[in-house]
Amino acid sequence: MSASDHLIPVVVSKVVEVNSIIKRFEFKHIHGNELPAFSGGAHIVVEMLDGSTKRKNAYSLMSSPFERGQYAISVRRDDDGRGGSKFMHEKVEAGMKMNISAPVNLFSLDLRARKHLMIAGGIGITPFIAQMAQASELGAPFELHYAARTAAQAAYMDSLQDRFGDNVTCYCDDAGGGPDLAELLSDQPLGTHVYVCGPKGMIEAVVKTATDLGWPAAHIHFEHFLSPPVGQAFSVHLAKAGIDIAVGPEQSLLEAIEASGTPVNCLCRGGACGQCETRVVTCDGDIAHNDHWLDDDQRASKQFIMPCVSRFRGERLELDL
Amino acid sequence: MTIQFRNETFRNDFTYANSPGNIPRFPFPFPEDVYMYSTNVEPHHATRAGSPFEHAFDVDEHYVAEMKDRALVLADDPGRCQALPHMETAGWDFVELVMVSKARDYPDLFELTIDGDRWHWINKPLQIDDTFIFGDSSALPCHPMEYIGRQVQGDHAILDQRDGNLWLDAGIITAQADWSLDFDVGMNFFEWHAPVPLAHELGVFQRALKFLLSLPQGQPSRRLNWTLTVNPRLDTSPENYPKWGPDRTTVTPENIGEKIHLRVELQTFWRLPRSNAILFPIRTYLMAMNEVVTQPKWGRRLHRVMRDLRPELVEYKGLSRYHPILVEWLSQFDDGAPTSPGIFPD
Numbered sequence: 070m071s072a073s074d075h076l077i078p079v080v081v082s083k084v085v086e087v088n089s090i091i092k093r094f095e096f097k098h099i100h101g102n103e104l105p106a107f108s109g110g111a112h113i114v115v116e117m118l119d120g121s122t123k124r125k126n127a128y129s130l131m132s133s134p135f136e137r138g139q140y141a142i143s144v145r146r147d148d149d150g151r152g153g154s155k156f157m158h159e160k161v162e163a164g165m166k167m168n169i170s171a172p173v174n175l176f177s178l179d180l181r182a183r184k185h186l187m188i189a190g191g192i193g194i195t196p197f198i199a200q201m202a203q204a205s206e207l208g209a210p211f212e213l214h215y216a217a218r219t220a221a222q223a224a225y226m227d228s229l230q231d232r233f234g235d236n237v238t239c240y241c242d243d244a245g246g247g248p249d250l251a252e253l254l255s256d257q258p259l260g261t262h263v264y265v266c267g268p269k270g271m272i273e274a275v276v277k278t279a280t281d282l283g284w285p286a287a288h289i290h291f292e293h294f295l296s297p298p299v300g301q302a303f304s305v306h307l308a309k310a311g312i313d314i315a316v317g318p319e320q321s322l323l324e325a326i327e328a329s330g331t332p333v334n335c336l337c338r339g340g341a342c343g344q345c346e347t348r349v350v351t352c353d354g355d356i357a358h359n360d361h362w363l364d365d366d367q368r369a370s371k372q373f374i375m376p377c378v379s380r381f382r383g384e385r386l387e388l389d390l
Numbered sequence: 391m392t393i394q395f396r397n398e399t400f401r402n403d404f405t406y407a408n409s410p411g412n413i414p415r416f417p418f419p420f421p422e423d424v425y426m427y428s429t430n431v432e433p434h435h436a437t438r439a440g441s442p443f444e445h446a447f448d449v450d451e452h453y454v455a456e457m458k459d460r461a462l463v464l465a466d467d468p469g470r471c472q473a474l475p476h477m478e479t480a481g482w483d484f485v486e487l488v489m490v491s492k493a494r495d496y497p498d499l500f501e502l503t504i505d506g507d508r509w510h511w512i513n514k515p516l517q518i519d520d521t522f523i524f525g526d527s528s529a530l531p532c533h534p535m536e537y538i539g540r541q542v543q544g545d546h547a548i549l550d551q552r553d554g555n556l557w558l559d560a561g562i563i564t565a566q567a568d569w570s571l572d573f574d575v576g577m578n579f580f581e582w583h584a585p586v587p588l589a590h591e592l593g594v595f596q597r598a599l600k601f602l603l604s605l606p607q608g609q610p611s612r613r614l615n616w617t618l619t620v621n622p623r624l625d626t627s628p629e630n631y632p633k634w635g636p637d638r639t640t641v642t643p644e645n646i647g648e649k650i651h652l653r654v655e656l657q658t659f660w661r662l663p664r665s666n667a668i669l670f671p672i673r674t675y676l677m678a679m680n681e682v683v684t685q686p687k688w689g690r691r692l693h694r695v696m697r698d699l700r701p702e703l704v705e706y707k708g709l710s711r712y713h714p715i716l717v718e719w720l721s722q723f724d725d726g727a728p729t730s731p732g733i734f735p736d
Contacts, residue, residue, distance in 0.1 A: 075609060105607050106483075106663035134664060171607040177666040179552050180476035207479070287553050336604050344604050 076116060076168035077104065082139055084163050087224045091192065092158055093131075096140045096169060103137040107172035109200030110264075110292070113140065114170040114338060119156050122317075125324065126153040126296065127338045129266075130172060131195040133202035140169070143224060145192040151299050151319040175342050176266065176292040178203065183260030185211040188248070188275055190267020191218065194225060196292060197266065201233055216240040216247035216267070247271075250278040266292045293341055293361055297321040300357065300380040306387040307331055308350050322376035331390055333376065340378035347388050349374050354383010392498065395454040395515060401462075406622035408681050412451055416677050417442045418685075418733045419616040419654045423694040425703075427589050431601065434610035434658050438734070442656055443612070446491035447542055448673065449499065454515050456543050456565070456624065463564035463625050464540075469572045470627070471536045473548070473560035480548045480560060481534035482525055483662035484669055488538045513541055535560055544656070544673030547571075549579075549602075551666055556602060558582050559667075565624035565674050567617050567653060568708065572629070587702045602668060607661045614733075615655040617707045618716075622651050622676045641712040646719045647680035650712070652692070679719070685735040689723030696720055 079096040087093050098104055107130060117124040128142035144157045161167070176196055178185055185204050187197045194215055204211040213236060217223035220241050229237045240247045254263065254275075263284065265275040272291045279289050304315045305322065307329070316325040323345060326333050335345040340360030349356070352371040360375035367373045374381075374388065398405045408416070437443035442450070463470055473481060489511055493502035501512040510521045518541065522529040530537045539546050539562030547561040556579045563571040574582040579599050589595060605611065619626055620637040641649050653676055660669040683689035697717045704713050730736055 075606070106486075107607075108664055108666045111666075171609075172663070173606060174666045177551070180479065180550070180665070181474075334604065336606075342604070344600070 076170060079104075079140075079167055079169050081161055081163050081165045081167060084161065087143060088222055090146050090222060091143050091224045092146070093141055093143045094157065094161060095132075096142075096167070097138065099166060104140055105171050106137060107134050107199075108174050108177050109134055109203035110176035110178065110196045111172035111174035111199070112176075112196070112337070113142070113172055115142070115157075116168040116170075117153060117156050117161075119152065119160065122152075122320070123324065123328065124151065124153045124156065124320075125327075125338060126157075129176075129196040129199070129292075131198040133206075134199055135202065135206060143192065143195050147296070149299070150296060151321070153296070173336055175337050176264070176290065178209075178264070179262045179288075179290070180207075180209075181260075182262035182288075183210070184258055184262070185209060186253075186257060186261050186263045187211060187213040188250075188253075188263065188265040188267070188271070189213065189215045190247075190265075190271040191216075191222070192224070193265075193267035193271075193292075194229075197264070198225065198229070200264070201229075201236070205233065205236075211236055213237045214240065214248045214253065216271070217242070219243045250274055251282070254279050254282050254284065262288045262290060264290045264292075269293065293339060296339060297323075297378040298359055298380070301382065303381045303383075303386070305381065306351075306385065307390045308387050309390055316380070321378065322374075322380065326376055326390060333390060335377055338377045340375050343375075345375055345377050347374050347376055347390060348372060349386065350389050351385055351387035352381075352383070353385045354381060356381055356386070393449065393451055393453070396451045398452070398455045400455070400459045400622055400624040404621050404623070406452070406455070406676065408677055409451060410684075413677070413681050413684055414735050415441055415450075416682075417614055417654050417656050417675055418682075418688050418691075418735070419614040419652075420691050420695050421731065421733050423691050423729055424698055425695045426700070427592060427594055431598075431611045431613045431659075434612040441734070442673075442675070445495040446610070446658075447488060447495070447544075447671070448656070449492070449496055449515075449543065453543055457516060457540060459624050460540060460562075460564045464536075467629060469629075470564045471533070471539065471562040472571055472575050473533050473535050474550075474576065477548055477550065477560035477665070477667070478527060478534065480550070480662055480665035480667040480669075481527075481536075481538075483665050483667070484546065484548065485534045485538045486524070487660060487662070487669065488542050492542075516541060536562055542671075544671045547670040547672070548662070548665075549668040549670055551603065551668065554603065555579055556599065556668060563627075566627050566672070567619070567655070567674075568626055568628060568631075570628045585706075587706050588700075602659060605659055605661045605668060607663055610658055610660045612656060612658045615657055617653050618709055619651045619653040619676065620649050620712075622678070624674060624676070638708070638711045641715070643715050643719060646712070646716060647683075648678055650679045650716060651676045652679070652682055679716075683720075683723045686723070687729050687736045689720065690725070690727060691729050693717065693720035693724035 078099040082097040083095040085093040112127045112129045114125050132141040146158045147154045189197050226239045310331045314325050314329045336342045343362045357380045358368045359378040442448040489502045492500040503510040507524050509524050512519050545563040549556040550559040561571045656673040658671050
């Protein structure tokens with residue numbers, strides 16, 4: 070079972086070039102119905118039919134959770150990726166019909182928080198746009214610190230300052246760099262929760278700084294970018310199904326399993342949620358563990374794999390599917 | 391189909407009964423002749439017209455009487471309805487889910503008109519006609535969870551999702567099989583299930599939690615749970631144990647057919663959209679042994695299940711005192727013939 074088993078038919082209502090690397094896509098229900106309500110931090114899975122290839126990528130919803138007429142996502146173009154973002158940028162235009170999943174939230178606000186402290190890097194801004202709309206509607210105190218490489222790449226910076234005023238502080242690497250995390254995290258009211266979404270280094274820095282300052286782990290929330298890496302083609306044997314499947318260079322193992330019609334759980338499609346954890350029956354070779362889920366012992370044991378992001382190189386890989 | 395709501399009680403004189411037409415639609419909980427725990431979860435799809443699985447929230451002939459019993463419990467003990475401060479959004483999610491579902495599934499009984507934020511709700515069986523602003527709790531007489539919880543059969547727990555766990559942070563619980571919201575409120579999934587025997591060792595709760603954490607919006611699930619209750623009493627809470635515990639001593643071979651009730655919980659699981667919480671309705675169905683055995687398949691199977699029930703479960707479900715005479719009584723309905731698979735009567 071997974072959210073992407075039950076897709077919602079939508080039409081692309083608008084495509085906006087936000088800057089040289091980011092486009093925003095807006096979706097409406099194909100029959101004009103209301104789309105499901107959601108909570109800030111939720112993502113949808115967008116199904117992309119690119120010739121004979123079917124890709125499914127997860128993107129955070131950035132529209133207001135109170136807006137049921139349409140959804141909006143932003144996609145950063147990654148020319149070295151598997152082609153999903155390239156497909157979105159090059160092939161998707163207004164009027165096109167697509168399928169999306171219902172929203173899934175793996176990065177929700179902790180509604181007990183006395184204050185929400187949000188730290189975004191680059192395209193990691195998108196879930197916070199929805200969360201700020203939610204916090205502001207609920208009257209919950211929040212503060213966003215948003216860092217980008219250059220002012221030209223800082224998507225939505227101006228409009229966020231217009232919408233949320235002093236709650237938003239912006240930083241650009243070409244104009245003084247990001248926030249002083251130690252200073253920021255050492256002076257927050259009791260009951261504050263911190264949320265970070267951005268590049269790996271930023272997430273690690275926030276988690277480490279907060280932990281060193283004595284923040285409880287339950288008050289530190291993070292979301293990694295969700296995108297499976299490309300790699301070399303490989304083949305896999307699915308033991309229960311009794312079939313061999315081929316995984317293409319720009320296809321994830323999860324997508325190849327799905328294409329074979331074999332049931333597999335999944336949610337985030339980005340190695341973070343743990344749902345697709347699969348037992349390895351035989352591994353004669355090396356697994357490239359690209360996930361954030363398995364611990365070091367599990368990786369070393371070669372007994373587990375996260376098919377949504379991880380790949381294989383070697384003689385034979387047999388999975389318990 | 392118009393439902394004739396019964397005027398009946400779940401306490402004192404216990405006039406509760408199932409009308410003959412209602413008996414075959416009982417959610418008999420045993421698909422096989424033997425019972426053991428399993429994570430017996432399936433999609434909560436519309437299944438089998440006329441069954442309790444046909445609609446999102448089943449409404450039957452006991453609706454009005456159950457809501458009256460709930461009001462009596464809450465008047466005695468307001469602690470049966472509690473919501474921690476962060477659960478208000480989830481309460482509104484619950485309001486929306488019930489109103490939209492019931493108005494769709496029972497248009498002759500419930501009507502919902504939505505005009506932007508302005509909602510108009512008509513509940514004909516309970517004679518409610520209210521207009522309110524969705525999301526504005528000040529417009530309701532009580533917490534949104536309590537408001538709608540007084541209009542839907544079954545207990546309702548709302549589980550907040552955070553830190554890779556579920557937290558029992560709100561609920562309206564007046565018809566429970568011996569567990570206490572007041573004791574459990576704020577606990578996580580493993581804490582509130584701690585008293586259950588055997589299942590922890592079987593890894594049932596680890597699997598169930600993983601399943602629930604990934605529960606998608608718009609794809610609810612369900613399972614059945616069961617126990618036995620002496621007399622058709624909905625409120626078998628620990629708080630009121632002195633009122634119902636002694637009932638167990640009143641069971642005799644002569645009155646077993648009318649006294650002992652099969653108590654089935656239709657549990658469903660719903661991802662709530664705005665709060666990302668999980669709504670957990672626990673809908674209780676009661677049926678006297680005399681009513682159960684009117685269906686020959688159920689009589690045969692219930693005998694076999696009770697006879698072979700593991701001692702730990704006999705103890706945990708509180709059946710020890712009358713289990714032997716119940717098995718003996720049920721044996722008269724078991725001729726040894728094979729039973730057909732599945733829960734529905736032949």
